[in-house]
Amino acid sequence: MSEVLNVSGLGVLRQPREVIFGPGQRRMIAPLVASLGTSVLLCTDERMVGTSECRDLIDQLGLAGVAVHVFSQTLPDLPRSNIMRLAEEFRGRGIEAVIGLGGGSCLDMAKAASLMLSHPEDIREYYGENQVPGATLPIVTVPTTAGTGAEISNFAVVFEEDKAMKVGVGSRHILPTIAVIDPELTLTCPPGLxxxxxxxxxxxxxxxxxxxxxxxSASDMMNHLYVGKNVLTDVYCREGLRLMAASMGRVASEPENIDVRTDLMFAAYCGGMALNTAGTAACHAIQAPIGNLTHTPHGFGVGALLPYVMRFNLPAHPTSFAEVARALGVFRAGASDEENGGAAIEKVEELLKAVGCPLTLEELGVSPDDFEAIASASLLATRLTANNPRELTHEAVMEILRRAWHGDRSSWD
Ligand SMILES: [Fe+2]
Structure with a gap:
């Protein structure tokens, strides 16, 4: 089991220079941006650009002496052509900093824009880990959903249309400079989102x-973004899970409760802090081809897979699942790690159900005819599968898919 344990006692985080969190803290955006430059590009989408929050931000930036260029055509899943269109329009216009306002795609667009306005190539030249050759423009992220963690991650997910698949640009050079996380911005987030x-x-x-x-090793630490679960990412996971257990079950019935929204936004931030160095695993590897096939939201795909992947992983490292149970408030003293892990899985299902997330792949519209193709594509995401505590073979992914499709909640050996 030592291969899944942190025998080196490592702790490592990668994070923005400044994080401002709290209801109403969007008032800090304009003065902070003014400290970075006098001409900025605001990346957002058609939903957000029409909101009073976006108009207020543009007004505040103007009052702070900042000229604002707006790109409001950011598309879901961030197609490569969307990024190159922005690059064509805004290269050479003296922009000094980039703001992302919106969900994960808008925040990732800000990272991509910062890269495109600093380096001359096509975005595809930078796909992969650490392919960005040097500094980019300062990036300010302002999330309006509580989920992706993109506000603090050093990763931009891009949809590569030529291959019909999601790829990523991962680099310390696109780590946001400042994240302003204001839970009030999620109060009008629609129920499905x-x-x-x-x-x-x-x-x-x-x-x-x-x-x-x-x-x-030292070279692994320098060359790879995902260096494994560690004592610092564990701190964020514990706090994020505690907040999720307290409030995820309430947000559907109390969408205007700022305390609930604040808990979810802090939990999402915690998830982002952890995934920047530990990294996502089997759920994310398997969701990507499912998303490509079904065009269902990323969150519903990973959510529908999560309990089945947890059951697969539980025997590989029961202690960490017992710790999850403790964070979720369902740990029982005297119970085995496996029993506590099982309680954690049931709690996760309860939380997913409370927000209306599908709990089977059948509900997501996946066809069993596609299982082979999904399993093969999942295993290509080696950057993610390498993080999983139990080895993912083709047959294991097939079995996860079968169980997740049928809603088979039996345990694995
Ligand atoms: Fe995700």
């Missing part, structure tokens, strides 16, 4: 809390 993003955040916390520890 709230549910999908909450399921995503929960999956980040569970996957990072139960990831493999890699005991990385």
């Amino acid at each position: 709230t549910a999908a993003t909450a399921a995503d955040a929960l999956s980040h916390l569970i996957e990072n809390a139960t990831d493999r520890s890699k005991n990385p």
Whole structure:
């Protein structure tokens, strides 16, 4: 079991220079941005650009002496052509900093824009880990959903249309400079989006809390973004899971409760802090091809897979699942780690159900005819599968898919 344990006692985080969190803290955006430059690009989407919050932000930036260029055509899943269109429009215009306002795609667009406005190539030249050759423009992230963790991650997910698959640009050079996280911005988040993003955040916390520890060498630490579960990511997972247990079950019935929204947004931030160095695992590897096939939201896909992946992983590292049970408030003294892990899985199912996340792949519209293709594509995401505490074979993914499709909640050996 030592391969999944943190025998080196490692702790490592990668994080923005400044994080401002709290209801109403969006008032800090304009003065902070003014400290970075006098000409900025605001990346957002068609939903957000029409909101009073976005108009207020543009007004505040103007009052702070900042000229604001707006790109409001950010598309879901961030297609490569969307990024290159922005690059064509805004290269050479003297922009000094980039703001992302919106969900994960808008925040990742801000990272991509910062890269495109600093380096001359096509975005595809930078796919992969550590391919960005040097500094980029300062990035300010302002999330309006509680889920992706993109506000603090050093990763931008891009949909590569030529291959019809999601790829990523991962680099310390696109780590946001400042994240301003204001839960009030999620009060008007629609129910479906709230549910999908909450399921995503929960999956980040569970996957990072139960990831493999890699005991990385110095060269691993320098060359790879995901260096394994460690004592610092564990701190964030524990707090994020505690907040999820307290509030995820309430957000569907109390969407205007700022305390509930604040808990979810802090939990999502915690998930982001953990995934920046530990990394997501089997759920995310398997969801990507499912998302491509079904065009269902990322959060619903990872959520629907999560309990079945947890059951698969439980025998590989029961202690970490017992710790998840403790964080979720369902730990029983005297019970075995396996029993506590089982209680954690049931609690996760309860939380997913409370927000209306599908609990089977059949509900997501997956066809059993596609299982082979999904399993093969999942195993190509080696950056993610390497984080999983139990080895993912083709047959194991097939069995996870079968169980997740049928709703088979029996335990694994
Ligand atoms: Fe995710």
